[in-house]
């Protein structure tokens with residue numbers, strides 16, 4: 001089966017003159033060693049991962065392991081130093097600027113870690129943003145934005161501005177904005193991390209229920225293993241910019257590849 005999305009041997013070194021760092025990574029030096037030797041930050045040290053259509057895949061790992069860097073390669077907010085990003089078996093690094101714009105506008109949407117709301121737009125306008133960029137008719141923008149504001153439990157807050165909302169509420173606005181565009185691929189970076197435990201559970205349940213209807217390809221970043229096990233049909237565990245283990249929640253729980261992975265898992 002061809003994956004919907006595939007990362008092939010992605011190396012991401014931040015900073016100029018990355019050649020030496022790439023060479024060291026390819027020789028098998030760890031992220032820390034490469035950083036010590038070159039002074040450059042390594043985001044990903046040779047990551048391959050695939051994400052199937054219609055599934056929720058979770059990317060999981062500690063802070064700094066490379067989760068946001070990985071997910072940002074998928075819509076090319078970050079370009080790799082080396083490697084390929086494939087969508088429907090096409091390397092999207094070859095896309096022209098207009099193809100890339102179209103991809104971001106029509107096929108992918110993202111819920112950002114830290115929300116990325118526009119402070120001068122109210123809730124309804126923030127939710128409608130993706131539809132506006134896509135130049136949907138005004139009436140549709142308003143109607144669909146309102147639907148999603150209601151669905152994420154923010155009815156009554158349409159005219160409020162981001163600085164009048166709690167962190168959890170802002171996160172919901174970000175979620176509604178991404179879902180309102182109805183794009184086939186959803187990238188969610190710590191989308192529920194800022195929420196209280198109960199609301200977080202509620203949002204997870206809502207996402208699962210929505211996914212039954214919508215069948216999107218979702219890449220969901222989290223540092224919470226329980227969240228990954230609950231939401232994901234596929235889990236990719238990152239450590240120091242490398243994939244430590246990838247597989248179904250069952251496979252990972254049944255046979256963690258090493259103590260590092262085992263340590264994450266809920267105690268039986």
Ligand SMILES: Nc1ncnc2c1ncn2[C@@H]1O[C@H](COP(=O)(O)OP(=O)(O)OP(=O)(O)O)[C@@H](O)[C@H]1O
Pocket residue numbers: 014015041042043044061062063064065066067068069070113223
């Ligand atoms: N723009 C950047 N410039 C330099 N280094 C960066 C940049 N973005 C990320 N990094 C480095 O890449 C590594 C991975 O960062 P990333 O943000 O992907 O981690 P993360 O797993 O998302 O962490 P968190 O859970 O804290 O969000 C870190 O070592 C970080 O310092």
Ligand SMILES: [Mg+2]
Pocket residue numbers: 067068069113189
């Ligand atoms: Mg992150």
